[in-house]
Amino acid sequence: MVAIQAKHLTKVYRWYARRADLFKEMLCFNQRTYHKQRLALDDVSFEVGTGESIGVMGQNGAGKSTLLKLLAGLSVPTSGSFEVNGKVAALLELGTGFHPDYSGIENVRINGMLLGLSRREAEQKLPAIVEFAELQDVIHQPLRTYSTGMQARLAFAIATALQPDILLIDEVLAVGDAYFVNKCIHYLQRFIGSGGTVLVVSHNSFLLGRLCHKILWLEGGRFRQFDTAQAVCRAYDLHVRKLESARQEQGGRPAGGQQWGSGEIRIRSVQLLNREEQPEHAYFCGERMLVRIHYEAASLYENPSVYVLVTRQDGVLATSCFSGEEPADVGLFQGTGFVDVVFDPLLLGDGAYWLSAGIFPHKQGPESIYRLDPFDYHERVCEFTMKRPTRPLQTAFDHPVTWVHRSGR
């Protein structure tokens, strides 16, 4: 059976520079228009069977939320149509209509009714909601004393009480702690198992992969792909990686990095190269990354210390290497040339990273970076991102392991 069938769904938003323009247009019978159009959703068709769970993926402005709004009945399509079979509940935002001064329990009553429950239903479902949210201890306290995570829990718990046939969820699982997100996912899996239909919007390909049978990929309001979760996740990650690389290729040096040093040897540029020695700024875990540091030496210098520092953009020092410490002989620096630092395999976890590079006088440690003058030091000279398409958890890095099993006889 078909739960959702969308045919050529199109949504055009009108933008009026001034509100008065809207009235000019409504009142004047001439054909002049006073608005600009923005195509939020462009001819999207798809079909979702009952009991299926569908992810909707795409970059910002891809039309994901617009699609959900149309299906939820919060907006009317400009053209095209859709059919929905069953009771729909939409979770577009957690805690809509919550009042901070009211207690948790009062908010459950009010919110339940705002979402369409009758007074009696709201009362009946109260214990189950409180239990699901695991807020028994604080349910009589005002909502403003709750943490964001607790509020999210309460809001999701209320949504579970609506018992819809079709659940539309927009990126709301991003809040809340890992424990609760897991609980929500388990709930959704049970919901799907019992014949419920789910449509989830998320940027998180891991979450979608875990939850969804199929994924709809939208780009710029247009249909791009509708396939199994695995296939779309992989394609999407590759696509994002390409975009990321292109952006950093154009952007050149990231902002904010400083550069200092005595200048006897200068770093002319730093490149990140992939296995084919092509510039690349997005890597999958386990790939090879080559850091090529081009230098220009004013005079001959024997075996200076080359330093590379990788910091994750949230501030974590991810890894560093220092040729003076290893110790590695990088040889004689003369004129221009380059040094390659090879990371193979690159084991860093998901995230965006900065790379800093420096050249120091022989055997002076990186601990002296801020005390002794390097020849040249370029802070945050490159940017790159890491992606691990297949692994479930986002960890700091992939540690290589070996497995041993001895049967207990």
Add this chain to the structure above:
Amino acid sequence: MVGTSYIITRSFSESLSGLLRHLELIRMLTADELRRMQIGSVVGLYWVLIKPLSLVGLYGVLFGVVFQTRGGPNQTAAEYLIVLLTGLLPWLLFSEAVSAAAGSITANTSLVTKIVFPIEILPVSKVLGSTISGLAGLALLVALLAFLHQVGWTLVLLPLLLVAQLFFTIGLAWLLSAVNVAVRDTSQVLPLALTMWMFVSPVVYTTEMVPKAFATVFLCNPMSYFIEGYRMILLANQPPTALIWVVVTIMAIAVFLAGLWVLCRMRALIADLI
């Protein structure tokens, strides 16, 4: 859209019958409204009386003492005050409700854009909340008149007039709250418009005090029929004239339906504009 009915595409008649189905929700939101009025301020429920009383005091001193406004040659300042009260309290009931409700949709953006919610409920509960709290002042006036032995059997007609005014107010609240989404200046202009409207209504004076040349102003002003009605019931102990009942009933029904119709027509637009 088979199998599920969306509020946003509801027709006018569906919205009208939907109001009855949402009575529980209206009641809850109205109770919530009353509670918020109390929670928000230290003085709480006393506000309900302080605001009309201070306005009555202000207008009483201004028109009764400074301008020496009188209904007749023998009217005392105290008698004028009663005349003022019978006009001002019903007017406040109306104007407070309208100004509270005009921003009710714009103030609840998330209820419009994030959940499936019958937005026509918002102005209704605002008007009801404001009216219920305003009734305290009117009840006090009736008690005062009873104390002065001035009320008769016609008092039973008062609720009828109030209900008609309520429907009229709700209709106007729908209209203004819908327009306010498209033209945000509405809530800015409204206080001024209401003040002007008050002075062309027989609030601080009675229709008899005004030269005949201005009679058409009152004939065209629906609020003057309501206020005349209140004065007849409360001051003259007479049932309002047939003309008043006819105009008031037609106005109440027409504005109520027109307001809901406009809101229904604008619902899809509101969802995208807000």
